[in-house]
Amino acid sequence: MPSQLVDQYFRADKLPQIWCPGCGHGIITRAITVAIEQLGLDPDKVCVVSGIGCSSRAPGYLDFNTLHTTHGRALAFATGIKLANPELKVIVIMGDGDATAIGGNHFIHTCRRNIDLTAIIFNNNIYGMTGGQYSPLTPKFDKGTTAPYGNIDRTFDICDLAAAAGATYVGRGTSYHANVVTSLVKKGIMNEGFSLIEAISGCPTYYGRKNKKGGPVDMMQWQKDNAVTVTAAEKMTPEQLEGKFLIGEFKNKPEPEYTKEYQNIINNLQGRDV
Amino acid sequence: MKNEGLKANEVDYGKLIINADWCKGCGICTAFCPTKAIVLKNEKVTIADIDKCTQCGLCELRCPDYAIYVGRKKNEQKD
Amino acid sequence: MSKKIRLMQGNEACVEGAIAAGMKFYAGYPITPSTEIAELSAEKLPKIGGKFIQMEDEIAGMAAAIGASLTGLKSMTATSGPGFSLKQENIGYAAITEIPVVIVDVQRAGPSTGQPTSPSQGDMMQAKWGTHGDHPVIALCPSSVKETFDLTIRSFNLAEKYRMPVLLMMDEVIGHMREKVEIPDASDIEIIDRKRPTCSKEEYLPYKPEANLVPLMADFGAGYRYHVTGLVHDETGFPSNSTEIANDLVRRLVDKIEVNKEDIISWEEENTEDADIIIFAYGCVARAAKTAIKLLREKGIKVGLFRPITIWPFPEERLIELSKKTKMIIAPEMNLGQMVLEVERLCNKHTKIERLNKVNGEIIYPEEIIAKIEGVL
Ligand SMILES: Cc1ncc(C[n+]2csc(CCOP(=O)(O)OP(=O)(O)O)c2C)c(N)n1
Numbered sequence: 001m002p003s004q005l006v007d008q009y010f011r012a013d014k015l016p017q018i019w020c021p022g023c024g025h026g027i028i029t030r031a032i033t034v035a036i037e038q039l040g041l042d043p044d045k046v047c048v049v050s051g052i053g054c055s056s057r058a059p060g061y062l063d064f065n066t067l068h069t070t071h072g073r074a075l076a077f078a079t080g081i082k083l084a085n086p087e088l089k090v091i092v093i094m095g096d097g098d099a100t101a102i103g104g105n106h107f108i109h110t111c112r113r114n115i116d117l118t119a120i121i122f123n124n125n126i127y128g129m130t131g132g133q134y135s136p137l138t139p140k141f142d143k144g145t146t147a148p149y150g151n152i153d154r155t156f157d158i159c160d161l162a163a164a165a166g167a168t169y170v171g172r173g174t175s176y177h178a179n180v181v182t183s184l185v186k187k188g189i190m191n192e193g194f195s196l197i198e199a200i201s202g203c204p205t206y207y208g209r210k211n212k213k214g215g216p217v218d219m220m221q222w223q224k225d226n227a228v229t230v231t232a233a234e235k236m237t238p239e240q241l242e243g244k245f246l247i248g249e250f251k252n253k254p255e256p257e258y259t260k261e262y263q264n265i266i267n268n269l270q271g272r273d274v
Numbered sequence: 275m276k277n278e279g280l281k282a283n284e285v286d287y288g289k290l291i292i293n294a295d296w297c298k299g300c301g302i303c304t305a306f307c308p309t310k311a312i313v314l315k316n317e318k319v320t321i322a323d324i325d326k327c328t329q330c331g332l333c334e335l336r337c338p339d340y341a342i343y344v345g346r347k348k349n350e351q352k353d
Numbered sequence: 354m355s356k357k358i359r360l361m362q363g364n365e366a367c368v369e370g371a372i373a374a375g376m377k378f379y380a381g382y383p384i385t386p387s388t389e390i391a392e393l394s395a396e397k398l399p400k401i402g403g404k405f406i407q408m409e410d411e412i413a414g415m416a417a418a419i420g421a422s423l424t425g426l427k428s429m430t431a432t433s434g435p436g437f438s439l440k441q442e443n444i445g446y447a448a449i450t451e452i453p454v455v456i457v458d459v460q461r462a463g464p465s466t467g468q469p470t471s472p473s474q475g476d477m478m479q480a481k482w483g484t485h486g487d488h489p490v491i492a493l494c495p496s497s498v499k500e501t502f503d504l505t506i507r508s509f510n511l512a513e514k515y516r517m518p519v520l521l522m523m524d525e526v527i528g529h530m531r532e533k534v535e536i537p538d539a540s541d542i543e544i545i546d547r548k549r550p551t552c553s554k555e556e557y558l559p560y561k562p563e564a565n566l567v568p569l570m571a572d573f574g575a576g577y578r579y580h581v582t583g584l585v586h587d588e589t590g591f592p593s594n595s596t597e598i599a600n601d602l603v604r605r606l607v608d609k610i611e612v613n614k615e616d617i618i619s620w621e622e623e624n625t626e627d628a629d630i631i632i633f634a635y636g637c638v639a640r641a642a643k644t645a646i647k648l649l650r651e652k653g654i655k656v657g658l659f660r661p662i663t664i665w666p667f668p669e670e671r672l673i674e675l676s677k678k679t680k681m682i683i684a685p686e687m688n689l690g691q692m693v694l695e696v697e698r699l700c701n702k703h704t705k706i707e708r709l710n711k712v713n714g715e716i717i718y719p720e721e722i723i724a725k726i727e728g729v730l
Pocket residue numbers: 052053054055056071094095096097098099122124126127128129130135
């Protein structure tokens with residue numbers, strides 16, 4: 001049998017995944033299931049929703065109620081599921097392009113509504129599934145198949161965007177720091193409201209190759225060398241932080257949750273009318 | 275003692291269990307193993323020196339394909 | 354018990370019908386001339402423990418309605434022209450994943466923003482071909498307020514029975530006109546619910562069809578833990594690369610309608626027995642046709658009406674039969690000739706077909722139909 005975790009939460013007969021060797025998505029997917037295990041959630045009440053992309057293939061391997069939707073629209077489907085049945089724990093898996101390009105509008109509005117979903121964006125800085133076109137997360141001057149001379153678009157900071165749009169729990173981990181992803185997802189699920197976890201992933205096949213970042217190991221090493229925890233960063237100078245990125249919990253500020261607020265309306269009306 | 279819970283393609287090395295069928299040879303586990311207890315051979319993970327393995331679990335944590343994991347299933351560990 | 358008779362708007366009748374059918378969820382985005390459907394759903398749903406949500410756009414409205422249906426709630430979304438265009442991708446998603454949902458399109462004049470407050474029948478072919486790929490379509494078309502009530506119920510019943518998106522193709526005139534509606538007792542309304550599995554979780558195959566080609570549908574959260582994808586999938590619900598499975602799936606989705614056509618197709622006929630001329634009309638145009646028929650018959654011209662109620666699937670057989678006995682079919686439409694393409698395809702061999710088209714945002718008047726008929730006689 002595969003490990004107990006895989007045995008319990010994965011559809012082991014579908015493994016190994018279609019992902020390329022060393023793709024960070026598998027590591028992050030596992031980190032999510034560890035969070036589910038540690039919280040002891042009832043798998044029958046867990047729903048995993050995704051869009052379209054390499055990352056969005058994850059739900060097919062997970063033994064929950066799983067929904068692989070259309071490109072960019074996962075949060076809108078998930079909103080319908082959660083509002084219809086608030087008993088379900090709804091987890092949303094999206095790619096960086098999926099969530100912030102085609103799904104950008106759904107993304108900011110789901111943050112704003114503060115509906116109790118936990119979204120994890122697998123950020124590999126590229127459109128993996130379609131073969132390496134630049135995404136809103138491809139760093140400036142990096143290359144993609146549609147940016148042969150270097151990308152001149154500016155990038156989003158997914159976490160800043162989520163926090164500004166109203167997400168009540170926000171954090172970032174990486175595939176190297178898989179334990180950080182687990183603890184953020186755990187707290188995200190516990191947060192009654194919209195939680196956004198950015199998980200930096202590696203696409204060695206397209207982003208790595210196009211930008212001469214080396215193979216899977218080099219990409220993990222880059223994450224290890226450049227991630228700085230929020231607490232460590234507090235003691236560092238701007239010069240020391242140059243070229244680094246932060247990981248950890250950025251925002252944890254509970255606010256009234258959407259489905260609860262809606263239930264209040266129902267209760268008030270029914271108390272009055274019936 | 276034989277690990278009855280194993281799948282045909284899994285090998286139990288006492289401290290570690292490896293499923294070579296699932297291993298895609300990315301080298302992540304071997305690169306970040308703190309003790310170099312494991313090594314890549316012919317694009318598959320294999321044991322270098324099982325005595326060095328501290329069962330820290332980092333290989334299991336970072337293997338994208340769940341091809342390596344620590345210890346045995348709890349129910350099999352009892353015997 | 355006395356029946357409730359109420360004066361109401363077509364859009365209101367749609368919401369009343371939806372609630373009578375068991376609607377518990379609405380997601381959408383406001384757009385003229387469908388907005389009242391959203392407004393009334395927002396008001397009425399929480400009173401009966403249902404849910405309403407105004408999403409950020411029509412794409413999201415379509416998606417949320419599908420998501421809600423997957424948990425077992427009967428759900429609906431309503432829109433008009435531009436919004437109907439935006440919903441198309443996810444309508445295809447509901448078709449391939451076989452998730453029941455009702456989509457109302459209160460047609461307005463297009464293309465693009467066009468004439469937002471003017472009626473049109475410009476989306477009839479979009480209803481059939483709007484989303485990409487071959488897929489099943491059921492589209493109903495009411496021509497009165499009362500019929501809007503009835504057909505909304507029927508839309509839900511068909512969606513549940515055949516596990517698919519069902520389109521209710523209204524138009525601005527029907528949506529905004531007021532008529533008396535007799536609301537039947539709840540006990541007199543036939544309600545169909547999707548068939549859910551009763552087998553064990555291990556035995557459940559989410560996409561294994563029953564004899565009527567429709568698979569059983571488990572609610573998300575009910576313990577069956579299955580996978581739903583817009584990719585071609587086999588009976589287990591998981592993606593497949595098999596050309597044979599792809600072929601079988603797409604054909605079954607379409608055949609689901611084909612083999613159950615008799616149960617689905619409906620139409621209305623008036624004065625067709627002795628008619629020399631048949632007016633083919635639907636939606637609000639059928640109302641003008643009825644007046645024209647009355648006036649023409651007073652003049653001794655034998656005219657009848659054929660009104661498809663299910664636009665898709667199209668009532669082919671009966672129309673062919675009628676065309677063999679008639680000298681002419683005239684097809685007035687508030688578009689440049691959409692459903693007439695079906696009429697021509699089916700009846701060209703048997704009778705003469707005349708078009709009457711209008712796209713200026715005005716309705717078609719009885720006098721225009723009369724003039725057309727008198728002109729070609
Ligand atoms: C409406 C639509 N537009 C475009 C596509 C093609 N497409 C599929 S996945 C994808 C991008 C995936 O990138 P990302 O979301 O970052 O996920 P990744 O594959 O990198 O994990 C695109 C453009 C599509 N499936 N649907």
